[in-house]
Amino acid sequence: MPVLSPELRTDAERILARYPEGRERSAIMPLLYLVQSAEGRVTREGLKEVADLLGLKTAEVEEIASFYTMLRLRPTGRYVVSVCTNLACALRGATDVYAKAREVLGPGSEDMTEDGTFTLHEEECLGACDAAPVVQVNFANYDRTTPEGIVSLIDALRRDEPPPPSRGTFPGEFTRASRILAGLEPDAGR
Ligand code: FES
Numbered sequence: 001m002p003v004l005s006p007e008l009r010t011d012a013e014r015i016l017a018r019y020p021e022g023r024e025r026s027a028i029m030p031l032l033y034l035v036q037s038a039e040g041r042v043t044r045e046g047l048k049e050v051a052d053l054l055g056l057k058t059a060e061v062e063e064i065a066s067f068y069t070m071l072r073l074r075p076t077g078r079y080v081v082s083v084c085t086n087l088a089c090a091l092r093g094a095t096d097v098y099a100k101a102r103e104v105l106g107p108g109s110e111d112m113t114e115d116g117t118f119t120l121h122e123e124e125c126l127g128a129c130d131a132a133p134v135v136q137v138n139f140a141n142y143d144r145t146t147p148e149g150i151v152s153l154i155d156a157l158r159r160d161e162p163p164p165p166s167r168g169t170f171p172g173e174f175t176r177a178s179r180i181l182a183g184l185e186p187d188a189g190r
Helices: 006-016 024-039 044-054 058-065 087-091 094-105 147-158 174-181
Strands: 079-084 118-123 135-137 140-142
Touching: 006 024, 024 044, 024 058, 024 174, 044 058, 079 094, 079 147, 087 094, 094 118, 094 147, 135 147
Parallel strands: 079 118
Antiparallel strands: 079 135, 135 140
């Protein structure tokens, strides 16, 4: 069964149409986000379908997909909780925030919790060092997070009641956030 349904193939064509003739390969990132929006991650079949659309080898697409942490190749929860533990955040307690999240979500949550709700990810700098420690959920930022704060955040997500992020609006589940990154849904900004 193909990853890209007829509707998603139409979306893929819309994405490809944004690029000048001969430059369609520049569409690789939005096409990968489109595939991710269909399956909640980028599978081998998804890589192959993107490669076929762009006239590339699957291995070439995989090289790109495996470089970016916003693209997930492994099973992924509905909420990807990324905790920055880089220097500025570490100096302001991010290690404790990450440890608390891991304690609450349990072992194995770096892939996906058993109920499919969460993936916990230890992230490099998220580019918002002045708001350290920074946590992202499905690419929406939560600034100046504490260990207590991440417990509340996880509790709220378990109830599917994400609190408003520090900027913009919450993008929804990981699949919808991926459609936003593909440029196919409005983004209220961060
Ligand atoms: S070091 Fe955490 S956002 Fe930059």
